[in-house]
Amino acid sequence: MIMTRVPMQIQLTQSKKEKPDPATLVFGKTFTDHMLIVDYEEGKGWHSHRIVPYAPLTLDPAAIVFHYGQTVFEGMKAYKSEEGTIRMFRPEENMKRLNYSLDRLCMPRIDEENALYALNQLLQIDKDWIPTLDGTSLYIRPFVIATEAFLGVAPAKKYQFFMILSPVGSYYKEGIHPVKILVENEFVRATKGGTGSAKTAGNYASALKAQEVADQQGYSQVLWLDGVERKYVEEVGSMNIFFKINGEVVTPAINGSILEGITRKSILQLLRHWEVPVAERKISMDEIRNAYENGQLEEVFGTGTAAVISPVGELNWDGYKMIIGNGETGELSKKLYDTLTNIQTGKENDPFNWVYEIKKHIAQLA
Amino acid sequence: MIMTRVPMQIQLTQSKKEKPDPATLVFGKTFTDHMLIVDYEEGKGWHSHRIVPYAPLTLDPAAIVFHYGQTVFEGMKAYKSEEGTIRMFRPEENMKRLNYSLDRLCMPRIDEENALYALNQLLQIDKDWIPTLDGTSLYIRPFVIATEAFLGVAPAKKYQFFMILSPVGSYYKEGIHPVKILVENEFVRATKGGTGSAKTAGNYASALKAQEVADQQGYSQVLWLDGVERKYVEEVGSMNIFFKINGEVVTPAINGSILEGITRKSILQLLRHWEVPVAERKISMDEIRNAYENGQLEEVFGTGTAAVISPVGELNWDGYKMIIGNGETGELSKKLYDTLTNIQTGKENDPFNWVYEIKKHIAQLA
Numbered sequence: 009m010i011m012t013r014v015p016m017q018i019q020l021t022q023s024k025k026e027k028p029d030p031a032t033l034v035f036g037k038t039f040t041d042h043m044l045i046v047d048y049e050e051g052k053g054w055h056s057h058r059i060v061p062y063a064p065l066t067l068d069p070a071a072i073v074f075h076y077g078q079t080v081f082e083g084m085k086a087y088k089s090e091e092g093t094i095r096m097f098r099p100e101e102n103m104k105r106l107n108y109s110l111d112r113l114c115m116p117r118i119d120e121e122n123a124l125y126a127l128n129q130l131l132q133i134d135k136d137w138i139p140t141l142d143g144t145s146l147y148i149r150p151f152v153i154a155t156e157a158f159l160g161v162a163p164a165k166k167y168q169f170f171m172i173l174s175p176v177g178s179y180y181k182e183g184i185h186p187v188k189i190l191v192e193n194e195f196v197r198a199t200k201g202g203t204g205s206a207k208t209a210g211n212y213a214s215a216l217k218a219q220e221v222a223d224q225q226g227y228s229q230v231l232w233l234d235g236v237e238r239k240y241v242e243e244v245g246s247m248n249i250f251f252k253i254n255g256e257v258v259t260p261a262i263n264g265s266i267l268e269g270i271t272r273k274s275i276l277q278l279l280r281h282w283e284v285p286v287a288e289r290k291i292s293m294d295e296i297r298n299a300y301e302n303g304q305l306e307e308v309f310g311t312g313t314a315a316v317i318s319p320v321g322e323l324n325w326d327g328y329k330m331i332i333g334n335g336e337t338g339e340l341s342k343k344l345y346d347t348l349t350n351i352q353t354g355k356e357n358d359p360f361n362w363v364y365e366i367k368k369h370i371a372q373l374a
Numbered sequence: 375m376i377m378t379r380v381p382m383q384i385q386l387t388q389s390k391k392e393k394p395d396p397a398t399l400v401f402g403k404t405f406t407d408h409m410l411i412v413d414y415e416e417g418k419g420w421h422s423h424r425i426v427p428y429a430p431l432t433l434d435p436a437a438i439v440f441h442y443g444q445t446v447f448e449g450m451k452a453y454k455s456e457e458g459t460i461r462m463f464r465p466e467e468n469m470k471r472l473n474y475s476l477d478r479l480c481m482p483r484i485d486e487e488n489a490l491y492a493l494n495q496l497l498q499i500d501k502d503w504i505p506t507l508d509g510t511s512l513y514i515r516p517f518v519i520a521t522e523a524f525l526g527v528a529p530a531k532k533y534q535f536f537m538i539l540s541p542v543g544s545y546y547k548e549g550i551h552p553v554k555i556l557v558e559n560e561f562v563r564a565t566k567g568g569t570g571s572a573k574t575a576g577n578y579a580s581a582l583k584a585q586e587v588a589d590q591q592g593y594s595q596v597l598w599l600d601g602v603e604r605k606y607v608e609e610v611g612s613m614n615i616f617f618k619i620n621g622e623v624v625t626p627a628i629n630g631s632i633l634e635g636i637t638r639k640s641i642l643q644l645l646r647h648w649e650v651p652v653a654e655r656k657i658s659m660d661e662i663r664n665a666y667e668n669g670q671l672e673e674v675f676g677t678g679t680a681a682v683i684s685p686v687g688e689l690n691w692d693g694y695k696m697i698i699g700n701g702e703t704g705e706l707s708k709k710l711y712d713t714l715t716n717i718q719t720g721k722e723n724d725p726f727n728w729v730y731e732i733k734k735h736i737a738q739l740a
């Protein structure tokens with residue numbers, strides 16, 4: 009891989025923050041000492057790449073991001089291997105998806121190589137923040153916001169691209185365990201023609217209400233159905249969804265309204281490699297219910313960067329409760345979880361070249 | 375009306391900005407000397423109401439608004455009458471709708487009376503910014519953003535409520551004139567179950583792409599169709615839409631996916647008062663096309679705070695062009711525009727008590 013070298017201004021912090029106890033880390037509350045900022049201006053392009061101490065942003069109250077939500081983001085993780093190298097999981101895919109999202113929101117594309125180069129530098133600077141306790145990692149949040157001060161509804165002429173880093177704990181406190189999911193009949197996350205396939209703020213804002221209702225009923229997530237017929241499965245909160253039905257693993261096909269998860273893509277590749285029958289297609293709730301009634305709904309699991317694999321122990325569809333695998337983690341779910349996390353952390357071979365080693369690339373560039 | 379008196383801290387600017395030439399004002403680019411800020415914290419509620427010099431905001435890069443779009447807004451206008459009093463158009467309705475939007479986005483409700491009281495004070499302080507040239511006004515943008523620094527997808531525990539003010543020019547440079555509108559077949563703004571009926575950022579972000587395509591084809595706005603059947607009319611950019619068909623005025627019924635415009639509501643009231651037949655119901659594009667072919671599509675117009683009434687001279691549905699009223703402003707459109715703007719600016723009687731006089735209320739409170 010050839011990396012473009014953008015001139016990077018680096019300003020190190022004068023007062024390093026205290027690092028949190030890795031045993032008590034919660035998701036997305038603690039941030040490291042530094043962050044990346046890149047500016048964009050129409051006519052000038054992306055410029056002024058800089059790594060600076062993590063600090064509040066200063067934005068005009070009329071900045072478009074506050075009013076018309078012109079913003080996109082990504083989420084990925086870095087791990088420290090036992091040899092002290094920094095490993096990431098397919099970050100090139102995240103940069104590609106970031107550009108896909110930017111396009112959908114009429115925002116300027118970033119240079120993927122430059123962004124990865126900047127990330128290499130940022131991770132080198134804040135590498136002591138990568139926790140090493142089992143299950144922990146450094147969560148990376150790249151995001152782009154429209155900063156122009158203008159109340160007209162139009163794409164902005166000014167943007168800022170950021171990367172911030174947050175050490176995160178294990179998603180599962182006591183090992184992988186199944187979650188209860190409510191099938192959502194009232195609220196809709198996204199429809200074909202909308203922004204569902206982009207990683208943009210509005211999709212998550214619109215999901216909060218359904219999430220609130222699910223919480224109150226003791227469910228940790230909602231399973232979204234399609235907005236048109238309200239019968240086909242879409243995805244879960246921030247995960248794609250898979251069903252193992254009578255030996256075959258099925259997941260909703262990419263349809264313009266769900267996010268194309270990188271974990272989803274990797275799981276499909278892994279399953280095909282293992283010669284497990286897989287299908288990407290439309291799946292109706294009626295089909296799920298039938299499979300359940302016939303005893304063929306063997307496993308259900310969500311996939312995403314945060315939890316990697318999240319087994320589903322219960323699905324509630326309008327009061328009809330389906331208990332999957334006695335509410336326990338299925339064999340395939342467990343195997344996928346172990347394989348993926350072992351590849352990510354370096355405990356297992358990486359047959360697909362998914363792992364991206366930070367140290368190696370920096371060395372190449374030096 | 376009884377107003378609650380919230381303690382308000384007022385810090386006046388030390389350096390007043392130069393006011394722009396009212397003849398060259400553009401929408402949403404110039405802001406006045408002061409703004410309102412109110413803080414919210416879970417457990418503490420809304421507090422620290424203050425009017426301060428207009429200045430950049432300082433927010434953590436992890437503030438929820440940047441990532442998950444938890445934000446809502448409103449838009450209204452203030453006018454200065456010939457006697458120097460400050461007039462607004464039904465601001466109570468905007469505060470009610472703000473609370474409706476806040477609910478949808480799982481954000482804390484504001485006290486409507488307090489917000490209006492605060493607006494009274496802010497307008498008194500910046501009253502010299504209200505332009506008086508024919509067609510100009512002071513645009514008011516209240517908005518609420520989630521400020522908590524947290525990357526979990528959940529309603530924030532901290533918010534800020536702002537009101538900023540922007541002097542705006544006449545929407546029509548040379549008097550009211552018709553626009554060309556493209557019926558949108560590919561992109562969808564909102565579906566039932568989504569956030570379409572709330573005034574929240576994501577709805578506008580998702581509209582940018584369609585707008586861009588329309589622009590390139592020489593159309594100033596798109597007409598959205600429903601996301602389910604893609605045949606029923608929804609609304610236009612930031613306007614509701616009305617059709618005069620064979621003497622009857624029809625507009626899409628409130629259906630959970632369109633914004634309930636305050637101009638729309640007022641137009642319906644005015645038409646009923648004039649005993650013009652009106653209907654709020656589903657309207658398909660087939661019906662519009664049929665009416666057009668039968669010579670019964672007499673007028674089409676959009677309604678919204680920015681333009682008040684925006685006559686539509688051309689509708690393009692998938693290449694089928696309908697030229698309405700020879701591309702000229704219809705009689706009813708013109709009458710509605712004149713009546714509403716005359717009521718707003720005080721040139722005509724206000725039979726419905728729509729006008730809200732700032733001076734009067736401040737006097738009552740003094």
Ligand SMILES: Cc1ncc(COP(=O)(O)O)c(C=O)c1O
Nearest residue numbers: 246247248267269270271312313
């Ligand atoms: C809506 C949504 N779906 C699916 C996913 C899973 O995507 P990935 O596997 O790339 O993390 C995410 C999280 O990124 C998401 O936010």
Ligand SMILES: Cc1ncc(COP(=O)(O)O)c(C=O)c1O
Nearest residue numbers: 612613614633635636637678679
């Ligand atoms: C999506 C949308 N529809 C309709 C309207 C018209 O509403 P109102 O008449 O209250 O300005 C607006 C503008 O506020 C809008 O943003």
